[in-house]
Each structure stands twice: as structure tokens, then as C-alpha cells.
Amino acid sequence: MSQSSTISELVTQLSKLLREQSRTLATVESCTGGMVGAAIVEPDGASDVYLGGLVTYSNMAKQMTAGVQASTLDEYGAVSGQVAIEMAKGGCAKLLVTNSIAITGVAGSGGGSIIKPIGTVWICTATSTGSYDCRRFLFPNDGRSAIRQYALGASLMMCIQMLNNDYHKLDHECERLTA
Numbered sequence: 001m002s003q004s005s006t007i008s009e010l011v012t013q014l015s016k017l018l019r020e021q022s023r024t025l026a027t028v029e030s031c032t033g034g035m036v037g038a039a040i041v042e043p044d045g046a047s048d049v050y051l052g053g054l055v056t057y058s059n060m061a062k063q064m065t066a067g068v069q070a071s072t073l074d075e076y077g078a079v080s081g082q083v084a085i086e087m088a089k090g091g092c093a094k095l096l097v098t099n100s101i102a103i104t105g106v107a108g109s110g111g112g113s114i115i116k117p118i119g120t121v122w123i124c125t126a127t128s129t130g131s132y133d134c135r136r137f138l139f140p141n142d143g144r145s146a147i148r149q150y151a152l153g154a155s156l157m158m159c160i161q162m163l164n165n166d167y168h169k170l171d172h173e174c175e176r177l178t179a
Helices: 007-020 035-040 059-066 070-076 081-095 144-164
Strands: 025-029 050-055 099-105 120-127 132-138 173-178
Touching: 007 035, 007 144, 025 035, 025 081, 035 050, 035 144, 050 059, 050 081, 059 070, 059 081, 070 081, 081 099, 081 120, 081 132, 081 173, 099 144, 120 144, 132 144
Parallel strands: 025 050, 025 099
Antiparallel strands: 099 120, 120 132, 132 173
């Protein structure tokens, strides 16, 4: 997220695009614990575009509420693009929206590994028609709160990009999966 863009500006831009395109949004969050949904509902009138969110912090919650397959969790781990994609698709299906944002990652202070260090976050935006944009970020390990804020900003920007059909690489982006 550029320093000139604030979260409230991104939320305003996202809400405007959703309204203009007659779209609805849901969130499925793990490491951000509902921060994205909370930011989206901050301004008045959010209920016409934001239908709800799922906080799926545990693997069981990812399976039970977002429809993530146990086999996907076993094969790739909770912090993976494959899980983020299933979370995002599950958000569209479970909450009957046109678009969703899903986030799973390692915010710290523990839990990181050599393969998935603290700051590794997968964010996926998806549509009810099955298209998705899923990206891996490696955010600076500036502490748990900072990593969660980075993920919040990146997720809003990714959804704006999807609605604009204008994709470009974001700060700290390392990998991208699309369909």
C-alpha cells in the first residue's frame, strides 16, 4: 500500500466500485481476525455492499465454515495459496455474494518457519463465477499488528484491482496464482 493511500480511502474506493457494479462482498479471515470486515463496515451504508464475514482462525473453522477441504490443509498447510483460494470460493458460496476476500498467514510472534517465515500472508480475491487472484506476500516482520495492517491494506487493494480488472504487482508481493 502506498503511504498516500489510507485504509479509509481504500474502503471508500472499494465501496464505490461495488455499488457501481452492483456487486456484494464477503470476507473470510484468518490472521487478520476480522480486521478487513471491520474496516469495510466503518463508514455508513456498508450493508448494501458488505454481506458478512467469516473468521476462520483454526483449521477446523476453515473446514466447517468456509468449506476448505481437509486434504488441502493436509497437503499444503493452512498458510498456502490453495487454502486461500478455497476460503475465498467458500466465502462466495456460503454468503451468496459476487466477490470475496480471503486472508491466511503467519502474523507472529511465533509460528513462523524457514519455508513460511513470520510475515508470510496469502490473500485471495474471488468471484462467484470462479475466477480468482491469489497472491503470496512477505511483509516486513515489524510486529504482529503491523503485519495484520499490511494484509488489510493489500487485501483492499487486490479487491479494487479485481473490480477494475487492472492488476499490478503490490509492495511485498512474491507469487501469484490466478484463474
